[in-house]
Amino acid sequence: MRKNKVDIITLGCSKNLVDSEQIMRQFVANGYKVEHDPHKINGEIVVVNTCGFIGDAQEESVNMILELGEAKKKGKIGKLFVMGCLSERFLKDLQKELPEVDRFYGKFNWKQLLSDIGKSYYNDLASDRIITTPRHYAYLKIAEGCDRTCSYCAIPISTGHYQSKPMEDIEKEVRLLVEQGVKEFQVIAQDLTYYGLDLYKRMALPELVERMSDIPGVEWIRLHYGYPSHFPYDLLRVMRERENVCKYMDIALQHVSNDMLKMMRRNITKEETYDLIQRMREEVPGIHLRTTLMVGHPGETEKDFEALVEFVRKVRFERMGAFAYSHEEGTYSYKHYQDEIPQETKEERLDAIMRIQERISAEINTAKTGKTFKVILDREDDDFYVGRTEYDSPEVDPEMLIYKTNQLIPGNFYDVKVEDAQAFDLYGKVLS
The missing domain is CATH 3.40.50.12160 (Methylthiotransferase, N-terminal domain)
Known part of the structure; x- marks a missing residue:
């Protein structure tokens, strides 16, 4: 000791x-x-x-x-x-x-x-911390808690009501982090899109992102964990107009069947979900969407699951994760539904939908071959330098594996041409 x-x-x-x-x-x-x-x-x-x-x-x-x-x-x-x-x-x-x-x-x-x-x-x-990530990026939490009432989610039990952090405090923290060498900000909250409703009585995320993007030294801003219902569409204008706001949105959709969305208490319909995705892609050309889907929620029939499979095939998410329903004590589902779907069925559905997504991811990545992207370098491994494009968040998204033809410095940006691709990795060479 x-x-x-x-x-x-x-x-x-x-x-x-x-x-x-x-x-x-x-x-x-x-x-x-x-x-x-x-x-x-x-x-x-x-x-x-x-x-x-x-x-x-x-x-x-x-x-x-x-x-x-x-x-x-x-x-x-x-x-x-x-x-x-x-x-x-x-x-x-x-x-x-x-x-x-x-x-x-x-x-x-x-x-x-x-x-x-x-x-x-x-x-x-209070605004200071010891950064545990690579020095060039940091997570920026802009709120605590959640006021949504999704049937399956226990997070509000632990975190309580939504509490937005004042914009001035966030700007102070961003400036402090920039002074420490942070260039890239992963903006996080349980629900980004609700930001400001409690403090300012309006959805203030677009304004916050604009104010952050004006701070010298902020090279990339990436947004995580949006909610689809009552989405603040002005955010798409900000994303389109501001060069340092990544064309990336992490928005958990969970399901697409109207019956399941109602049982999950998601306050959105299948038709509204498709319209939301179409509008995002029309207003922000090239945007990469990350979502999370759930299988095995109580009441999910084979027909519901087939609708989810069709959704994944039609929408072709650039990034997608999925998980099997867990019957969590204290949630609405726990109190009102029976966890009647066998675990084996949940796992089969999960495996099936992730196999489809793997093929889609491989096709989307392959289409990037021959193109050049701005890449931030995270680290040096034995065989490659490893970085990410603006479309890739740390830990969860594909990485750019860069051939060691030049001496590169972690934390710097480079133009990298993609020479090969797999489902979850790109391979590229730095343009000299």
Whole structure:
């Protein structure tokens, strides 16, 4: 066990990562050495930032806590603290079942951890954090919580009502990050498109993105986790007009069958969904759409699933993920529907739809062969430099594998010509 060392372990989404980066900054201000997701966990203090989204994520979080509990018993680590969505949602159960944890904190009260160990929380560092991503990009969280009432989703149980962060605070954070070398901003929230309704009584995301794009040093802005119902269409104008706003939209659609959309409480129809996608592609030529779909929600018939398959084939999403329904305690579905679809059927449907998407992705990538793209370089691997185009978000989207014909510098932009393509990777050469 290393004295004066704090190990931070982040599980789940990029929104959790931002919270971890903020608490890391506070620990550093209090004189600790901090490591994030360390190769060797041996800190005087270990903090696990948990995910409670679906069963698999919950299991991963609990298994990590149990593993660390054993390390604590053996004297390999000191204090063990748990924060985040899982403990926000299941606090009493976790306190009862995991006595090896010194203290649990929820999604929003982690500042209390610092005072509980006799340290200070520095308000003047509230916008500051230790970036754990490559220095040239960062995640920018513009809101907490969610006011949607989707049948299957437990996130509002953990995060509460939607709370937009004031534009001035966001601009301050962006400027601070630019000073630290950040060029690319992944704008995140549980629901980006709702931004501003609580604070400004209007959908203010288009204005926020414009204000961000005016800040010197902001090279790319990429938008994640929009909601399709009542989409703020002025955002498409901003995306079309502003060169540093990536032509990319991550918008979770979940399903397309009208019966399923109604049962899921999505407040949109099949026809409106098709119209939304058509308008996005007409107003922003070349836009790449990422979506997430769900299979196996209670009530999903073979006919509903066939409609979803047809949707994927017709729309041809540039980026698509899917997952099987999880019957989450406390949700509308849990209270009102039976989880009657066998897990085997869910997995079969999931595999089928992802096989279709893999073929589509391969065709879309192949069509890029011979074209040149602006690429930001993330890292150097043994055989390639690895970067991304404006259409690719870190971790989830295809990468550009660049042949080592030149000496390149991570964090810089390069013009790269695509020479070969696979379903989930492009291969290219830097134009000299």
